[in-house]
Amino acid sequence: MSASGPTEDPRDDLRVTAPKRVAAGVPAVAHAMEYSLAQAGPRRTLLTLLSLNQAEGIDCPGCAWPDPQHRHKNEYCENGAKHVSDEATTRRVTREFFAAHPVDELDRKSDLWLNQQGRLTEPMVKRPGATHYEPIGWDEALGIVADELTALGSPDEAMFYTSGRLNNEAAFLLQLFARAYGTNNLPDCSNMCHESSGSGLGETLGIGKGSVSLDDIHESDLVFVVGQNPGTNHPRMLSALEETKRNGGKVIAVNPLPEAGLFRFKNPQKARGVVGRGTEIADQFLKIRPGGDLALFQMLNRLLLEAEDAAPGTVLDHDYIAAHTTGFDAFAAHARTITWEHVLTATGLTRAEIEQVHAQVLASRRIIVCWAMGLTQHKHGVPTIRELVSFLLLRGNLGRPGAGVCPVRGHSNVQGDRTMGIWERVPDRFLDALAAEFDFAPPRAHGYDSVAGVRAMRDGRAKVFVGVAGNFVRAMSDSDVTEAALRSCSLTVQISTKLNRSHTVCGETALILPTLGRSDRDVQASGEQFVTVEDSMSEVHQSRGRLAPASPHLLSEVAIISRLARRTLGPGGAIPWEDFEADYALVRDRIARVVPGFEDFNERVAVPGGFRLPNPVNSGVFPTPSGKAVFVVNQPEWIEPPAGHLVLQTLRSHDQWNTIPYAMNDRYRGIHDARRIVMVNPDDLAELGLADRDLVDLVSVWTDGSERRAEGFRVVAYPAARGSAASYYPETNVLVPLDSVAEISNTPTSKGVIVRLEPAGGAGAAAG
Numbered sequence: 001m002s003a004s005g006p007t008e009d010p011r012d013d014l015r016v017t018a019p020k021r022v023a024a025g026v027p028a029v030a031h032a033m034e035y036s037l038a039q040a041g042p043r044r045t046l047l048t049l050l051s052l053n054q055a056e057g058i059d060c061p062g063c064a065w066p067d068p069q070h071r072h073k074n075e076y077c078e079n080g081a082k083h084v085s086d087e088a089t090t091r092r093v094t095r096e097f098f099a100a101h102p103v104d105e106l107d108r109k110s111d112l113w114l115n116q117q118g119r120l121t122e123p124m125v126k127r128p129g130a131t132h133y134e135p136i137g138w139d140e141a142l143g144i145v146a147d148e149l150t151a152l153g154s155p156d157e158a159m160f161y162t163s164g165r166l167n168n169e170a171a172f173l174l175q176l177f178a179r180a181y182g183t184n185n186l187p188d189c190s191n192m193c194h195e196s197s198g199s200g201l202g203e204t205l206g207i208g209k210g211s212v213s214l215d216d217i218h219e220s221d222l223v224f225v226v227g228q229n230p231g232t233n234h235p236r237m238l239s240a241l242e243e244t245k246r247n248g249g250k251v252i253a254v255n256p257l258p259e260a261g262l263f264r265f266k267n268p269q270k271a272r273g274v275v276g277r278g279t280e281i282a283d284q285f286l287k288i289r290p291g292g293d294l295a296l297f298q299m300l301n302r303l304l305l306e307a308e309d310a311a312p313g314t315v316l317d318h319d320y321i322a323a324h325t326t327g328f329d330a331f332a333a334h335a336r337t338i339t340w341e342h343v344l345t346a347t348g349l350t351r352a353e354i355e356q357v358h359a360q361v362l363a364s365r366r367i368i369v370c371w372a373m374g375l376t377q378h379k380h381g382v383p384t385i386r387e388l389v390s391f392l393l394l395r396g397n398l399g400r401p402g403a404g405v406c407p408v409r410g411h412s413n414v415q416g417d418r419t420m421g422i423w424e425r426v427p428d429r430f431l432d433a434l435a436a437e438f439d440f441a442p443p444r445a446h447g448y449d450s451v452a453g454v455r456a457m458r459d460g461r462a463k464v465f466v467g468v469a470g471n472f473v474r475a476m477s478d479s480d481v482t483e484a485a486l487r488s489c490s491l492t493v494q495i496s497t498k499l500n501r502s503h504t505v506c507g508e509t510a511l512i513l514p515t516l517g518r519s520d521r522d523v524q525a526s527g528e529q530f531v532t533v534e535d536s537m538s539e540v541h542q543s544r545g546r547l548a549p550a551s552p553h554l555l556s557e558v559a560i561i562s563r564l565a566r567r568t569l570g571p572g573g574a575i576p577w578e579d580f581e582a583d584y585a586l587v588r589d590r591i592a593r594v595v596p597g598f599e600d601f602n603e604r605v606a607v608p609g610g611f612r613l614p615n616p617v618n619s620g621v622f623p624t625p626s627g628k629a630v631f632v633v634n635q636p637e638w639i640e641p642p643a644g645h646l647v648l649q650t651l652r653s654h655d656q657w658n659t660i661p662y663a664m665n666d667r668y669r670g671i672h673d674a675r676r677i678v679m680v681n682p683d684d685l686a687e688l689g690l691a692d693r694d695l696v697d698l699v700s701v702w703t704d705g706s707e708r709r710a711e712g713f714r715v716v717a718y719p720a721a722r723g724s725a726a727s728y729y730p731e732t733n734v735l736v737p738l739d740s741v742a743e744i745s746n747t748p749t750s751k752g753v754i755v756r757l758e759p760a761g762g763a764g765a766a767a768g
């Protein structure tokens, strides 16, 4: 049996309807309600939805898009509602459930089935050689982890993975614990997500965060939406873009797929969205080849330089460039060498299309570039981001209203977790502050990121894996290698709300530690607690759960981490773990002293809506070594598949949340009741001798000549860019080699996998 993922995928009943051009509107509300009521029932649905994204309510765990200052009564979208209801579900996974299902049976179940079983209710252990998980008390469970950690030859044989679901308080304590224990091995989902943004922005601007606010989006003359599917993944971004349009701004979308929300949006919060035709979003849509964005921005930059030549003093912002940047001359000399021939091949666009964009750029004073995984998960993701920064710098589009960089984050607190020190390469100044505050010597050597962590487990250099708030085995690339790596551990620990495949891929001993979710009320010794998060635009605010916890045996993440730290590090010591567990305000007091920008944290976060962390770029301060923004020369790079091959991107359906499908549909793309599908342009299909609905295997070819295979995918003729293919993650993670990573950021290249499509069970199948 192949190790690559569950073997009992739900039945393939593929039905295809026309892709949608309009996002949201009344159907979105109906779909959200249907899912919420089925999961959580009317009472819990009402309690969660009414408080979702309200100033004193639950921060939506759906994505990191910020909340507007003036909130509606219904300040959430279809997918946010589905996401919080999935957590608020009334279904429960009990000890009887684990007694009835051996681990190897659970291991064959689909991701969808595992999630549908409901909330975890008590700690469970799979002991060495056992076939089942069995109940275990909290004390004994944490004792097992502490004993394993203290018995390791070196703290660097342990790693602590997190996703951006973790709140600030728990994140701060987790990194503090890991470092007090002795390791910087803090891989996180960022490594697979926006790491390229952090790398590219850090190098050019000195800070790896976005610079814009919601008001900037509203006021911009031109917003680029590049490599992003907001209709599904950041739905309320469409309300912001609607505002841009109503204020006379333009939107240009760049994507290999004609995604629904990019064209038209019916705002379900507004009467005009319910009865009208909705708002047109993109004024221009560029159906780009995967990986062509670097070439696109390089040509836009060349055109700006040439426009300046033609009308000196009218195009570039010379004052800005002189005052705030370095590297312009070398950059400009290189930009002039970019050729149309290269750019048209790399992008698949026409010269007229690119010249039309250029004209719009010239007509726009204030420009914002937004992006997500379509840029970051490519081999040359970091150069692409550096190039779009240069594009903005040329006309001084940073640090003034309506202009700037906007990497649109995924997990609701992924940005906050980094701010709190969840980073395997955290700067020394952070470690210095930690050392001073808690009187210990944190380790200085960089830790493992996600890819390095898998290599370390695979090679026997890491033996204990602790995962908090994610599903590492399904999120990571090269599923077979990742699974074998985890199975080789002496201990795997998952701190989770719901069952997922990381619980069925076990080390010699495996623990499931169930925890409160965002929507659950959190009461500790000092009373009811709230937690804090930071969104994609650096707004820090409270989140307060409302529901009765899914089980009386759940502990909060803060409590689990504090107790584990106490058990592992022993009593005494300068870190008051017990106090932290009793009163999260005491954690925030320490954050205020360690993390810049969090001064008077408790007072400032008590204000409804919280506060915004300053981005120095907006005051003309660039924390780079030179103190200036940097123009970087990027060599042209693009993806050129060999004949007969396509560039496969692995993405999200409308009805999934990261590794967890909520349903078998992808509503906006018109795909129903199937996930093992691959979308390909009909002209490519004709060239490959394939037809719509053919059953194929996806075979990825890697530079060392090795191949990886994902079997049994149904072809769907789809208006995708020529030469590209698209299929869902995590089913296709098996195709991405562990060593296939982005330069500098080490992010798996989930959007640039070279594949061929072989008739399923055909001649090639035996060779695999």
Ligand SMILES: Nc1nc2c(c(=O)[nH]1)N[C@H]1C(S)=C(S)[C@@H](COP(=O)(O)OP(=O)(O)OC[C@H]3O[C@@H](n4cnc5c(=O)[nH]c(N)nc54)[C@H](O)[C@@H]3O)O[C@H]1N2
Residues within 6 Å of the ligand: 062, 063, 079, 193, 226, 227, 228, 229, 230, 232, 233, 234, 254, 255, 256, 257, 259, 288, 289, 290, 291, 292, 293, 372, 373, 374, 375, 378, 409, 410, 411, 649, 650, 651, 652, 653, 654, 656, 657, 658, 659, 751
């Ligand atoms: N409902 C829902 N919301 C989510 C999530 C979810 O799973 N479900 N996940 C959250 C997380 S963690 C994240 S990181 C974000 C992800 O948000 P997105 O980045 O929007 O997510 P993907 O589904 O990976 O979609 C990538 C988009 O980039 C396009 N693309 C692919 N390759 C290229 C390319 O080379 N160039 C260009 N220009 N475009 C390209 C794809 O066609 C697709 O539209 O969403 C967050 N929000």
Ligand SMILES: Nc1nc2c(c(=O)[nH]1)N[C@H]1C(S)=C(S)[C@@H](COP(=O)(O)OP(=O)(O)OC[C@H]3O[C@@H](n4cnc5c(=O)[nH]c(N)nc54)[C@H](O)[C@@H]3O)O[C@H]1N2
Residues within 6 Å of the ligand: 162, 163, 164, 165, 166, 189, 190, 192, 193, 194, 373, 377, 410, 411, 468, 469, 470, 471, 472, 474, 475, 476, 477, 495, 496, 497, 498, 499, 500, 515, 516, 517, 518, 557, 650, 651, 652, 657, 658, 659, 660, 729, 730, 732, 733, 736, 750
């Ligand atoms: N091929 C491919 N691979 C990818 C991507 C891609 O586009 N293509 N995208 C990458 C990206 S952008 C990301 S962010 C990663 C996502 O990777 P992860 O963040 O690791 O995965 P999730 O699916 O978000 O994790 C879901 C699990 O989190 C747990 N959980 C949910 N809420 C809570 C909570 O409040 N507390 C705790 N303790 N647990 C909770 C539940 O048990 C649930 O099963 O995947 C990456 N992998």
Ligand code: SF4
Residues within 6 Å of the ligand: 053, 060, 061, 062, 063, 064, 065, 075, 076, 077, 078, 079, 080, 081, 233, 234, 235, 236, 237
């Ligand atoms: S846009 Fe994101 S944060 Fe806002 S309600 Fe939707 S899923 Fe939640």
Ligand SMILES: [Mo]
Residues within 6 Å of the ligand: 189, 192, 193, 194, 410, 411
């Ligand atoms: Mo992400």
